[in-house]
Every structure is written in C-alpha cells, then in structure tokens.
Amino acid sequence: MSEKRPENMERITTPELAHAFIDEKLEELRAQIGRGKVLLALSGGVDSSVVAALLVKAVGKQLVCVHVNHGLLRKGEPEQVIEVFRNQMDANLIYVDAVDRFLDKLAGVADPETKRKIIGAEFIRVFEEEARKQDGIGFLAQGTIYPDIIESGPVKAHHNVGGLPEDMNFELVEPLKFLFKDEVRVVGKALGLPDNMVYRQPFPGPGLGVRCLGAITRDRLEAVRESDAILREEFAKNGLEGKVWQYFTIVPDFKSTGVKDGLRSFDWPVIIRAVNTRDAMTATVEDIPFELLKHITARITSEVPGVNRVLYDLTPKPTGTIEWE
Numbered sequence: 001m002s003e004k005r006p007e008n009m010e011r012i013t014t015p016e017l018a019h020a021f022i023d024e025k026l027e028e029l030r031a032q033i034g035r036g037k038v039l040l041a042l043s044g045g046v047d048s049s050v051v052a053a054l055l056v057k058a059v060g061k062q063l064v065c066v067h068v069n070h071g072l073l074r075k076g077e078p079e080q081v082i083e084v085f086r087n088q089m090d091a092n093l094i095y096v097d098a099v100d101r102f103l104d105k106l107a108g109v110a111d112p113e114t115k116r117k118i119i120g121a122e123f124i125r126v127f128e129e130e131a132r133k134q135d136g137i138g139f140l141a142q143g144t145i146y147p148d149i150i151e152s153g154p155v156k157a158h159h160n161v162g163g164l165p166e167d168m169n170f171e172l173v174e175p176l177k178f179l180f181k182d183e184v185r186v187v188g189k190a191l192g193l194p195d196n197m198v199y200r201q202p203f204p205g206p207g208l209g210v211r212c213l214g215a216i217t218r219d220r221l222e223a224v225r226e227s228d229a230i231l232r233e234e235f236a237k238n239g240l241e242g243k244v245w246q247y248f249t250i251v252p253d254f255k256s257t258g259v260k261d262g263l264r265s266f267d268w269p270v271i272i273r274a275v276n277t278r279d280a281m282t283a284t285v286e287d288i289p290f291e292l293l294k295h296i297t298a299r300i301t302s303e304v305p306g307v308n309r310v311l312y313d314l315t316p317k318p319t320g321t322i323e324w325e
C-alpha cells in the first residue's frame with residue numbers, strides 16, 4: 001500500500017467529515033479483517049485509543065486490546081483505559097499489571113538511554129507473551145499517524161510493537177496512517193472518546209520513567225506521579241489545559257534541607273516544566289501566573305510525601321530539552 005497521503009484527501013476538521021471518514025474506515029476494516037482476530041497494544045494515548053474505538057465499532061470482540069501497565073503511567077491512566085474500553089465500549093481488553101516486572105528490571109539503572117532501552121524491550125516482551133496466549137491472531141493494529149511516516153523528528157511516536165519476533169508475522173492494520181494529529185482528535189471526538197483522552201498532551205513512551213531522574217525508586221516515582229496529578233488538576237482548573245503544549249513534573253535524585261512541621265527535613269525537590277512548541281524541536285516556557293505557581297507549590301509540598309521544595313524550570317529549548325532525560 002502507498003505510504004503517501006492521497007492528494008485529494010480532504011482535511012478532517014468537522015464532526016461531519018469525521019463521521020464520513022469513520023464510515024469509510026469501518027467498511028475498509030471489515031473488508032480487510034473479515035472474520036479474523038486483531039491484536040492492539042492500547043496505551044491509552046490518543047492514537048491507540050482512536051484505533052481501538054474504530055476497531056471495536058468495526059469488528060467488536062474480534063479485537064483484542066492489550067493494556068500494559070508498566071508502572072510509569074500517569075495517575076488514573078490505567079483505570080481510565082479499563083473504564084472507557086472495557087466498561088463503556090465493552091471491548092475485549094486484557095489488562096497486564098507488569099509494574100513489578102518493569103521496576104525490577106530498572107532497579108539501579110541510572111543512564112537515560114539504557115532506561116529507555118529496557119522499557120522498550122520489556123514492553124515488547126510483555127506484549128509478545130500476551131500475543132502468544134491468544135489463538136488465531138492474524139492482524140496487528142497500530143496507531144501510526146502520518147507524521148510517523150513522513151518525519152523523523154523527536155516527537156515521532158514510539159510504537160514499540162514494531163519489534164515483535166519474525167514468527168509473529170501479523171498483517172498490519174493502520175487506519176490512521178494518513179491523518180495528522182489534529183484530525184485524529186476530531187475523529188476521536190466523533191467516536192465518543194472522553195475529552196481528556198482526545199485532547200491529551202504528548203506523553204513519552206518511557207513515561208514517568210524519564211521524569212524520575214537517575215535510578216528509579218518507587219518512592220520518588222510516586223512523588224513524580226502525585227505531583228504531576230496536582231499540576232494537571234491545577235492547570236485544568238485554571239484554564240491552562242488546552243493552552244500549554246506540554247506540562248509535567250520531574251523529581252531529581254538528590255535531596256535538600258528544609259523545614260516541615262517545625263522539624264528539619266531532608267527531602268526531594270519537584271521541578272515543574274511547562275512549554276509551548278510547534279514541532280518539539282524548539283520550545284518556549286509558558287508564562288504561568290506567579291500566584292498559581294505559589295498555590296501549586298503549597299499543594300505539592302503539603303500533599304506529596306518526601307518533597308520539601310518546588311522549582312519552576314525557566315529554560316527554553318535550546319538550551320534545555322523538553323524532558324530532563
């Protein structure tokens with residue numbers, strides 16, 4: 001099949017155009033898959049969620065979704081995947097709790113690229129194991145989108161399932177491969193996915209693993225997850241959710257002294273990052289109201305165990321990258 005978006009393909013900008021796209025894809029998917037079984041790694045990100053919703057509509061229980069919880073997801077994400085796909089859409093969803101497995105593999109590993117490799121390789125292994133438990137899978141669905149095909153920039157989605165062994169030679173199903181991200185969101189909305197899934201900010205494949213700096217420990221990972229949840233909640237409440245391209249927290253692997261409840265503390269800092277960009281190659285720092293920063297600081301230092309300071313990263317890209325690792 002050609003890897004070029006058809007020249008006459010209209011840009012999907014409205015619900016009507018999205019529904020027309022969906023109708024056309026449902027027919028194509030049914031023709032391609034017939035009575036076959038399709039496997040999909042469902043991360044809960046926009047692309048894989050839209051693929052899942054399309055396939056549930058097209059082939060129902062012939063789709064087998066696998067959601068791997070590697071312990072590096074944001075607060076509430078695995079629960080939302082289960083709620084939306086299993087409970088609301090009645091999809092065939094396998095939830096794999098691989099938290100201990102990933103964290104054990106990552107224990108003591110401080111180098112960022114080694115961490116990334118371990119997470120990617122382990123993901124393929126877990127997914128492969130689940131795939132082998134299934135009988136008669138003929139197809140592998142992927143949330144490939146057009147920028148994945150035409151660009152090789154740093155935002156390129158890391159669809160880890162590309163590394164399955166050769167004996168698992170499934171036919172690919174890639175219904176979004178000619179769509180740009182904004183079009184995927186319009187289609188997701190038309191498919192009835194919740195807004196916080198459809199308009200979700202970019203989230204790296206290695207997840208919170210590259211925001212818990214150095215060798216990951218469970219307590220610092222929880223500090224990243226909890227502080228990130230507070231930041232997201234406050235951004236949503238204060239109208240920054242759709243306005244800022246990417247925002248998250250980081251917990252470094254050093255401590256500083258402080259005072260908590262009248263006692264000297266020796267705890268971690270939390271760093272806030274909030275940036276705007278067009279293509280992730282360069283980025284500017286969002287001008288967050290100082291009062292809001294102070295409020296977020298107060299919440300994080302009082303609600304997140306083991307944290308006594310909050311810092312705001314003012315560095316644009318360049319010279320800083322968006323992530324810290």
Ligand code: XMP
Nearest residue numbers: 154155157158202204205206280321322323
């Ligand atoms: P940097 O830190 O390079 O990030 O300025 C640019 C964009 O890429 C995302 N990013 C990743 N995405 N796997 C991913 O899927 C990765 O290993 C990875 N590293 C960075 C980052 O979140 C930002 O949006």
